[in-house]
Amino acid sequence: MKYTFTGETVLVSGAASGIGKATAHLLAANGLAVLVSDIQKDAVEKLAQEIKANGGRAVAHVGDVSRPEDSENAVDLAVREFGALHFAVNNAGVGDGNGPMGDINLEGWQRVIDINLNGVAYGLRFQIPAILAAGGGAIVNMSSILGIVGEQTAPAYTAAKHGVTGLTRATALEYSARGVRVNSIHPGYVDTPLLDVFDEQAHLELIKKHPIGRLGTADEIAHAIAFLLSDGASFITGASLLADGGYTAL
């Protein structure tokens, strides 16, 4: 499948695994130069090599999205290496094993909010000026079905992903007329290492919550992200795009 890009550049966070990795490969195959960023040094460097071996353009950045200075460095590196930044995918995230709210582990709460919500905010803070300087572009923020509906066993994750939904809307309101479209993507459960915490029985229970009869794949979410960045989505901003196999329609 082809998307309309003309040699622009994109920053993808959490690119070393799962959805971020699939997205980086797809965007590179469609002609974007990709700054792949992740906290996992070896894996993100290997990804950049793979993209280059496939004929794409990629530079690796090692950073932690919960540290604002790392997000700033990632943007600086993209501009330095590629000349400008046009697109960003704020995808890095972690799961939530912190228990129900009445006895939640508060360090765990802080970690999930720091990475899944603050990480997106820090990304936007430094990406937006660079994208404005490049003459405009688009951003996709990674939310979840749990940015639309709740999950009682994952209050920090649910709160962080709802936060991403609102942050996306507020940012889109400010920047859409200035040439930066900002949208959030809301996958159902997707078969990536993030789901390794679930045993086989829990996997089967998760599948039952998706009317389509299976979990999603990282490639399917990558295609939804590529569409939102592409010119095909030129009138779409401030939107929450569900890619959930019908989970929220139940």
Ligand code: NAD
């Ligand atoms: P994954 O674990 O395969 O990939 C997550 C990536 O983020 C990893 O490469 C990891 O190293 C990186 N990362 C984690 N903490 C980081 C940090 N502090 N700084 C920089 N990088 C960091 O998981 P995935 O399923 O591909 O998840 C990607 C995003 O999609 C997450 O935001 C997740 O919440 C979201 N999501 C996943 C699902 C799902 O079912 N897999 C569903 C909805 C939303």
